[in-house]
Amino acid sequence: xKNKTGKIKxxxxxxxxxxxxxxxxxxxxxxPFLNVVSKSFSTYGETVVFLPVDATLYNYQFVFTxxxxxxxxxxxxxxxxxxxxxxxxxxxxxxxxxxxxSFPCRRGTMVFFIIIMLFSGGIVPNFFIVKSLGxxxxxxxxxxxxxxxxxxxxxxxxYLEGVPKEIEESAVIDGARNxxxxxxxxxxVALPAVASVALxxxxxxxxxxxxxxxxxxxxxxxxxxxxxxLNYINTxxxxxxxxxxxxxxxxxxxxxIVVSIIPIVAVYPFVAxxxxxxxxxxxxxx
Amino acid sequence: MKATGSESFKAKxxxxxxxxxxxxxxxxxxxxxxxxxxxxxxxxxKDNINFIRYGNPIEAFMHADWTxxxxxxxxxxxxxxxxxxxxxxxxxxxxxxxxxxxxxxAIMITEVSNKLFSKWTQMSVFLPHFLSWVVIxxxxxxxxxxxxxxxxFLIKLGLMNPDNPVYWxxxxxxxxxxxxxxxxxxxxxYSSIVYVSAIMAIDPNLYEAAKLDGAGKFRQIWSITxxxxxxxxxxxxxxxxxxxxxxxxxxxxxxxxxxxxxxxxIIGTYVYxxxxxxxxxxxxxxxxxxxxxxxxxxxxxxxxxxxxKKTTGTGVF
Numbered sequence: 001x002k003n004k005t006g007k008i009k010x011x012x013x014x015x016x017x018x019x020x021x022x023x024x025x026x027x028x029x030x031x032p033f034l035n036v037v038s039k040s041f042s043t044y045g046e047t048v049v050f051l052p053v054d055a056t057l058y059n060y061q062f063v064f065t066x067x068x069x070x071x072x073x074x075x076x077x078x079x080x081x082x083x084x085x086x087x088x089x090x091x092x093x094x095x096x097x098x099x100x101x102s103f104p105c106r107r108g109t110m111v112f113f114i115i116i117m118l119f120s121g122g123i124v125p126n127f128f129i130v131k132s133l134g135x136x137x138x139x140x141x142x143x144x145x146x147x148x149x150x151x152x153x154x155x156x157x158x159y160l161e162g163v164p165k166e167i168e169e170s171a172v173i174d175g176a177r178n179x180x181x182x183x184x185x186x187x188x189v190a191l192p193a194v195a196s197v198a199l200x201x202x203x204x205x206x207x208x209x210x211x212x213x214x215x216x217x218x219x220x221x222x223x224x225x226x227x228x229x230l231n232y233i234n235t236x237x238x239x240x241x242x243x244x245x246x247x248x249x250x251x252x253x254x255x256x257i258v259v260s261i262i263p264i265v266a267v268y269p270f271v272a273x274x275x276x277x278x279x280x281x282x283x284x285x286x
Numbered sequence: 287m288k289a290t291g292s293e294s295f296k297a298k299x300x301x302x303x304x305x306x307x308x309x310x311x312x313x314x315x316x317x318x319x320x321x322x323x324x325x326x327x328x329x330x331x332k333d334n335i336n337f338i339r340y341g342n343p344i345e346a347f348m349h350a351d352w353t354x355x356x357x358x359x360x361x362x363x364x365x366x367x368x369x370x371x372x373x374x375x376x377x378x379x380x381x382x383x384x385x386x387x388x389x390x391x392a393i394m395i396t397e398v399s400n401k402l403f404s405k406w407t408q409m410s411v412f413l414p415h416f417l418s419w420v421v422i423x424x425x426x427x428x429x430x431x432x433x434x435x436x437x438x439f440l441i442k443l444g445l446m447n448p449d450n451p452v453y454w455x456x457x458x459x460x461x462x463x464x465x466x467x468x469x470x471x472x473x474x475x476y477s478s479i480v481y482v483s484a485i486m487a488i489d490p491n492l493y494e495a496a497k498l499d500g501a502g503k504f505r506q507i508w509s510i511t512x513x514x515x516x517x518x519x520x521x522x523x524x525x526x527x528x529x530x531x532x533x534x535x536x537x538x539x540x541x542x543x544x545x546x547x548x549x550x551x552i553i554g555t556y557v558y559x560x561x562x563x564x565x566x567x568x569x570x571x572x573x574x575x576x577x578x579x580x581x582x583x584x585x586x587x588x589x590x591x592x593x594x595k596k597t598t599g600t601g602v603f
Binding site for chain 1: 295298299301302303304305306308309311312313315316318319320321322323324325326327329337342343344391394395397398399403406407408409410411412413414416417418419420421423424425426427428429431433434435437438439471475500501502503504535536539540557558561562569572573576577580584587588
């Protein structure tokens with residue numbers, strides 16, 4: 001009897017401690033965001049903690065009237081939209097063909113793609129190939145090199161292999177062509193997998209600064225947002241010349257960061273379940 | 287044997303050649319942006335390629351002499367050896383300190399009975415994963431600035447001298463700690479998803495039986511939860527070790543400066559710096575170091591994947 005009440009007490013303490021620790025973890029995740037948001041509404045002066053100091057819209061005014069920032073924002077949107085459409089279309093099409101057991105040299109083709117996942121030429125060879133192809137300092141260099149995503153290919157192929165044959169059979173008997181089967185029958189069926197893959201791809205394009213760093217050495221007019229912000233943060237304040245800007249610089253950075261996160265935070269609640277699904281669908285499959 | 291193989295290929299080709307065009311775009315992109323650069327690795331065996339004198343990279347490549355000296359340098363240059371060391375130290379620290387935490391977090395999340403609270407927890411801890419390292423580093427540069435909230439808090443607690451505040455991003459001895467902490471902050475939540483779904487798959491009857499036997503929470507976690515998800519943990523650990531040579535370029539490049547190079551420069555950032563970055567131009571050496579890194583990484587991944595398949599029956603490929 002004593003033992004049993006002991007256990008109940010242990011469980012109660014366990015749950016209480018668990019909740020307290022989780023609240024602490026949530027705060028640890030969210031408070032840095034709150035600090036940056038507050039700072040983005042603040043004027044130079046006292047330390048900003050959780051509330052704005054001398055609340056102002058100056059930083060946002062600066063960001064929204066700053067043409068290079070806007071340009072970078074639109075380039076990021078364009079690169080993300082076109083890159084995601086292209087990458088997912090190319091990967092889905094390849095996954096469609098490779099999911100058919102009758103595909104000629106299927107294993108060899110898969111090995112051809114998996115090698116890419118394991119080994120790459122590295123920075124210098126990539127740079128010179130992109131240069132030789134005439135893509136250096138063009139926005140295409142932000143899109144084309146990352147079109148092939150082997151992990152996504154495997155995920156989509158596994159998903160399509162799990163689709164029952166009967167679903168497409170009647171269409172094939174009716175004389176549908178391959179592309180019609182792919183677009184009108186398999187795409188709707190595979191939509192959950194396609195959505196997950198598209199979201200992963202979109203996040204990668206939106207967050208990527210590496211391609212701009214390597215492939216756009218003399219074309220800051222094509223910089224995406226991540227590269228623009230990185231460069232702005234790393235530019236020392238005295239280069240900006242202006243005294244107000246000098247003091248206000250880190251506050252403007254905060255506003256830039258907040259504006260750049262908005263697209264992700266805005267869609268996040270609606271798409272979070274696809275992210276989770278993507279991990280569980282694709283994780284550790286033989 | 288060979289004849290039947292080619293026959294079946296022929297048969298397959300006849301039956302399914304109409305499928306081939308669907309793979310062609312992917313193959314074209316793969317050849318252009320992945321396989322051609324692999325040929326470009328030959329740069330590692332060339333001495334001082336003069337890309338400025340010859341406008342065409344291929345012509346410049348042809349005119350340079352063959353050499354093996356870059357590979358000799360990898361094992362003799364103390365600077366390069368130090369950066370290889372940094373890569374391994376940061377990577378090992380990340381594994382030792384950060385790898386167990388998503389397991390702990392997953393157990394904590396699945397022990398929450400309130401659905402709404404559980405959902406909120408998961409949404410909050412996954413979020414940082416979806417942000418760029420540029421943004422994460424920006425956020426921490428804000429929170430950890432000299433006159434930022436963390437420093438002012440530490441001063442208020444009397445843990446820091448107000449006349450001598452800590453430059454979190456500008457102190458070499460702190461840098462690795464900062465790399466580990468921010469990496470954990472960004473990824474622990476998201477890495478826990480795999481374990482959360484593994485725990486959800488455990489048969490609830492096991493817990494009921496344990497409860498009847500009088501097992502408390504800790505006993506249940508230790509004797510049921512952990513053993514049940516152990517295969518997942520092992521696979522994830524083996525995969526993680528396979529990526530040992532990658533200490534995180536995207537992260538460290540946004541955080542590093544000349545002051546923190548001594549403890550923070552890794553192979554990736556060094557390879558960039560001496561080829562296209564601040565000290566640009568040493569294409570041969572940079573490619574050689576990158577190639578060395580890539581080969582070691584490839585061997586590690588192949589070996590660890592094999593071990594994963596042998597021990598648990600699952601691997602990545």
